[in-house]
Amino acid sequence: MLAPQDLEYRPSSMTLFQYPKDRHRRTLNPRQFKRYRTYKRYLQVEFKRVCVYCRQPDSSAPNLNFGVDHYRPKSVPRFKSLVCEYQNLYYCCGGCNTRKNDYWPIDDAKGPFIVAPCEHEMAAHLRFNSKSGRIEARSIHGAHTEDLLQLNDEALVSYRLGALKIVDSLRRVMSEAESLMKKLEAKYRLGEITSKEIDEARDEHFEELNQLRTLLDAHEGSSPTKPIPKSRLGVAL
Ligand SMILES: [Zn+2]
Numbered sequence: 001m002l003a004p005q006d007l008e009y010r011p012s013s014m015t016l017f018q019y020p021k022d023r024h025r026r027t028l029n030p031r032q033f034k035r036y037r038t039y040k041r042y043l044q045v046e047f048k049r050v051c052v053y054c055r056q057p058d059s060s061a062p063n064l065n066f067g068v069d070h071y072r073p074k075s076v077p078r079f080k081s082l083v084c085e086y087q088n089l090y091y092c093c094g095g096c097n098t099r100k101n102d103y104w105p106i107d108d109a110k111g112p113f114i115v116a117p118c119e120h121e122m123a124a125h126l127r128f129n130s131k132s133g134r135i136e137a138r139s140i141h142g143a144h145t146e147d148l149l150q151l152n153d154e155a156l157v158s159y160r161l162g163a164l165k166i167v168d169s170l171r172r173v174m175s176e177a178e179s180l181m182k183k184l185e186a187k188y189r190l191g192e193i194t195s196k197e198i199d200e201a202r203d204e205h206f207e208e209l210n211q212l213r214t215l216l217d218a219h220e221g222s223s224p225t226k227p228i229p230k231s232r233l234g235v236a237l
């Protein structure tokens with residue numbers, strides 16, 4: 001359960017779909033697992049619930065099939081040893097994972113590469129245009145990534161524009177609820193409404209903001225993640 005201060009209206013950070021400027025340095029250091037899928041829950045936390053390639057949050061729809069991407073593909077014989085290497089794994093939506101498939105450049109020195117947040121400064125290669133909903137390439141590698149992963153697929157572009165509108169509307173509704181509550185608090189201080197009335201208004205306000213915050217978090221990808229389990233059925237993970 002959230003505390004009232006957690007529900008306060010926060011001004012837009014506008015990070016939805018934006019590519020990070022700095023190269024990502026991994027913060028988690030899970031132990032070695034036998035199955036690469038076990039790393040998924042770590043990757044979800046590491047990459048903040050967002051597909052590293054198209055920046056879609058995993059909470060934006062209930063049926064999204066997010067998984068583990070092998071940056072250096074597991075099907076390439078010389079990368080076989082990296083199948084369960086955490087540094088080679090990324091959090092990735094089903095669409096990007098399928099499209100990326102087992103791509104690796106023929107020439108390691110030249111590329112073109114698919115840009116990824118631990119290997120590249122993403123914003124130097126790809127930029128999200130919030131007016132058009134499109135992802136614009138800023139380098140050869142960015143153009144290659146955009147093309148191969150079909151980042152400007154028509155359905156994706158309209159989803160992004162819709163998501164921005166939803167986030168914007170939710171923020172506006174939250175802001176309006178906040179100012180209404182402030183007015184009611186002022187009335188209460190002036191003795192124009194009773195303590196029973198203000199208590200009811202506070203409860204209602206709290207519930208409404210709770211719902212709005214949950215929706216906003218889902219669309220922005222900032223819903224809280226479950227803690228990473230340390231064991232399953234008594235067996236250490
Ligand atoms: Zn994706």
